[in-house]
Amino acid sequence: xxxxxxxxxxxxxxxxxxxxxxxxxxxxxxxxxxxxxxxxxxxxxxxxxxxxxxxxxxxxxxxxxxxxxxxxxxxxxxxxxxxxxxxxxxxxxxxxxxxxxxxxxxxxxxxxxxxxxxxxxxxxxxxxxxxxxxxxxxxxxxxxxxxxxxxxxxxxxxxxxxxxxxxxxxxxxxxxxxxxxxxxxxxxxxxxxxxxxxxxxxxxxxxxxxxxxxxxxxxxxxxxxxxxxxxxxxxxxxxxxxxxxxxxxxxxxxxxxxxxxxxxxxxxxxxxxxxxxxxxxxxxxxxxxxxxxxxxxxxxxxxxxxxxxxxxxxxxxxxxxxxxxxxxxxxxxxxxxxxxxxxxxxxxxxxxxxxxxxxxxxxxxxxxxxxxxxxxxxxxxxxxxxxxxxxxxxxxxxxxxxxxxxxxxxxxxxxxxxxxxxxxxxxxxxxxxxxxxxxxxxxxxxxxxxxxxxxxxxxxxxxxxxxxxxx
Ligand SMILES: [Fe+2]
Ligand SMILES: [Fe+2]
Numbered sequence: 520x521x522x523x524x525x526x527x528x529x530x531x532x533x534x535x536x537x538x539x540x541x542x543x544x545x546x547x548x549x550x551x552x553x554x555x556x557x558x559x560x561x562x563x564x565x566x567x568x569x570x571x572x573x574x575x576x577x578x579x580x581x582x583x584x585x586x587x588x589x590x591x592x593x594x595x596x597x598x599x600x601x602x603x604x605x606x607x608x609x610x611x612x613x614x615x616x617x618x619x620x621x622x623x624x625x626x627x628x629x630x631x632x633x634x635x636x637x638x639x640x641x642x643x644x645x646x647x648x649x650x651x652x653x654x655x656x657x658x659x660x661x662x663x664x665x666x667x668x669x670x671x672x673x674x675x676x677x678x679x680x681x682x683x684x685x686x687x688x689x690x691x692x693x694x695x696x697x698x699x700x701x702x703x704x705x706x707x708x709x710x711x712x713x714x715x716x717x718x719x720x721x722x723x724x725x726x727x728x729x730x731x732x733x734x735x736x737x738x739x740x741x742x743x744x745x746x747x748x749x750x751x752x753x754x755x756x757x758x759x760x761x762x763x764x765x766x767x768x769x770x771x772x773x774x775x776x777x778x779x780x781x782x783x784x785x786x787x788x789x790x791x792x793x794x795x796x797x798x799x800x801x802x803x804x805x806x807x808x809x810x811x812x813x814x815x816x817x818x819x820x821x822x823x824x825x826x827x828x829x830x831x832x833x834x835x836x837x838x839x840x841x842x843x844x845x846x847x848x849x850x851x852x853x854x855x856x857x858x859x860x861x862x863x864x865x866x867x868x869x870x871x872x873x874x875x876x877x878x879x880x881x882x883x884x885x886x887x888x889x890x891x892x893x894x895x896x897x898x899x900x901x902x903x904x905x906x907x908x909x910x911x912x913x914x915x916x917x918x919x920x921x922x923x924x925x926x927x928x929x930x931x932x933x934x935x936x937x938x939x940x941x942x943x944x945x946x947x948x949x950x951x952x953x954x955x956x957x958x959x960x961x962x963x964x965x966x967x968x969x970x971x972x973x974x975x976x977x978x979x980x981x982x983x984x985x986x987x988x989x990x
Contacts, residue, residue: 544846545644548839552648555835560828561658567825568662573673576820580604581611582805588613588899590882591926592919605674605904611822612670613881614801615663620759621794622656627754628761628787629653631777634740635784639851645843652836659829666822678902721768725753728775731857732783740778753778760794763886764869773865776858785848786862789944790869792840796940797873799837800933801883802830845947854950863952866945870960874941877970879920883933885964888920888974893981909989913982921975927967934965 587607589595598606629649636642636649729736743753755770756762764770776783805826812819854862876887880896893916899905900912907915919926941958945951954960964970 542846542850544842547842548645548648551835551838551842552644552651555648555651555655555832558831558835559655560832561655563828564662564825564832565658567821567828568665571666571669571821573669576822577604577608577673579818579820580607581820581822582607582808582826585882585929586610586614586801586804587882589880589896589919589926591929592880592924594915594919595926602904608670608822609674609899610882611805611826612667615822615825616667617759618798619660619663619667620756621761621798622660624756624759624761625791625794626653626656627756628774628777628791630742631740631754631774632784632787634742634744635738635778635781637741638738639781645839645847648835648839652839655832655836659832662825662829666825670822675899675902675904678898717768721752721771724768724772725775728772729779732776732779735780738779738781738784743775743778760797760873763872764790764865765872769868773861776861780858781851782848782854782858783861785843785851786854786858786865788840788843788847789866789948792837792844792944793869793873793941795833795837795840796937796944797885798833799830800937800940802826802833806830841944845944859950862950863955866951866955867960870955870958874937874958874961875964876973877927877930877934877964877967879924879927879930879970879974880916882926882929884930885934885937885961887964887970888977890977890981890984893920893978897981897985909985913985917978917982920978921971923967923971927970930970931965931967934961938962938965 584590584603584607587595587603587610589598589606590610595603595606629652633646633649637646746753753771753774755767755774757767761770765773777787778784805823809819809823809827812823872886874885876885878884878886878888878892880888881892896916896919897912900907900915901909905912938958938961941961945956945958948956
């Protein structure tokens, strides 16, 4: 592996590194790649996904009780044993459904940034590792989806628990029709994808990014150029962890940075580390559970085994994220004031939208309860699992969301362990804003009273919407 690309005139200390003094992260990448290839649990995971049968696993907990939907709430206490089992299983499904979507996004960004590292040159092993990870994610995603689908069918059948917002967009369109003249409305709103306004906006943002990063144009990711040649849009996730960080047009704007500047491509890995840390924070308890069952010689439910083997693959991905985000960025010229600003903005938004709160009904989720989540619970309470009427469902939801209970305490426990994982990396990023290095917004969100206040407000709006739909 070439040590440092000669074409980059780094004003950083590492530009003086000679071929003899290879920075430690090159060895770490090499070792991680070899170990990941030798260990690789993708076939095992594919097999577990194929053989999974819900009936054979439905009478067992798949992980600790506190990793169950509604855990610690008054409704959980009142639930029957079979409902508690289902809530434990649905937590796993929800968690891994989210992970599947996030890993699909990761795969795209692996390709975006890989294009930059290949253009820089000298990072062949890293690029091979990223390609290998992308392939591994495709196996992971398929396994999660197989188990998720069969479990959901086993518990609530064809009932849709998705996130329809009760015709909210239709209501909004009606308001727009009344308030805004037709030609203006057509400029901003399109029923077929992109409106003229959104095309102007995306082109403007793209032009800003490319102008500000023009010194890096020789590193522009081949992946993005190929898309542009085909006339396709720059990818941006709508769901999963990535989709929560910012609206899609902001994400497209950020993607140009990650796909053009070597520093920014490395900076992306601090976000990927965040996804790794969120996953690890909830996946590791399943691994502990797996080991406990194994030690006692007890039956291991298939999803528990999936969590265990998935974490073994993911440990390598986490090491790679950490290595690029914490060390490798120093191989390149120090970030410009503009790059520092954008990096700060991205992480600030990520803290606000991904880590800034506490849930009362979904333990371990460091986000305030939003209407989408409330729709899901409302449908779950009306599904064959709980068979509640509208009023009963809303009354229970109010008890679970608007008052303190053990579930909030559990949420706080997971919040604190995640905060520690986050600070481990971000504390060391000297280019970051102080509030991002300290994870200040996240730390601030770790308050039960604040969460109850916020969640109660959202619930009131939600219940009014439901009542209005029902009347
Ligand atoms: Fe994965
Ligand atoms: Fe991964």
